[in-house]
Amino acid sequence: GVSRDEQDDWACRSHELYFHGFESGFFKDEILALELGGRKGTVRVEMDESPRKDISRQRLGELPAVYNSPTITAGNAPGLNDGASIVLMMEAQLAATRGLSPLGEVLAYAQACGDLESSVYMPGQAIEVALTKAGVPLSEIKRIEINEAFAAMPLASTKRLAGDNAARLQALREMTNVNGGSVAMGHPPGASGARVVMSLVRELRRIGGGFGAAAICGGFGQADAVIVKV
8 A cells, every 4th residue: 555656755855854864963872883994994884885875766766676566666675785874772670770870771671473474564563563572652752764775664653553554654654763874874784773772772861752663574474563661
């Protein structure tokens, strides 16, 4: 139920929001700059390679579909990137004894599985399960991060969360991946789960705290979600 136009719109949005976030300094505490030696001397790498400033909605619309899909293109899906991410988790009591201030608190974790073609909406279902476990209503969620393994993922998953409520669907999409997503940044398998959680926590801190949900699909018909509080 998600059109090619919707997916291309979301892909364009992902790039635009990434550059807005980068230029406003959102990623400065999330990206570890590296200095690499090469034939032309030392190069400082401090920005993701995939985001494209020259992206346009028109160019996205002109790309051919791939893998016999009617809607998915190289433009509305991410690259398979190299990347790494790290999070440090511990019990609150241990953090206190070590004098550490937690960035956020994980309230609940959930995993959901469905048929082989359910991946696009399964992150939404995993969020539903995690919300129930956390005892937090969807109406209390301020920000959502859903890994853009395809642009269709956040679109179909927010549709699942909203049900038949068009106003709720619009509100959910407006609070999802507000600093861009993997269509722009790239999707390094094995690292993206930690990245979306940390982007969520840092965005919640930026807006003054609250509840958030992060989710990622895991291959065909499986997804994981966490509910966090900042």
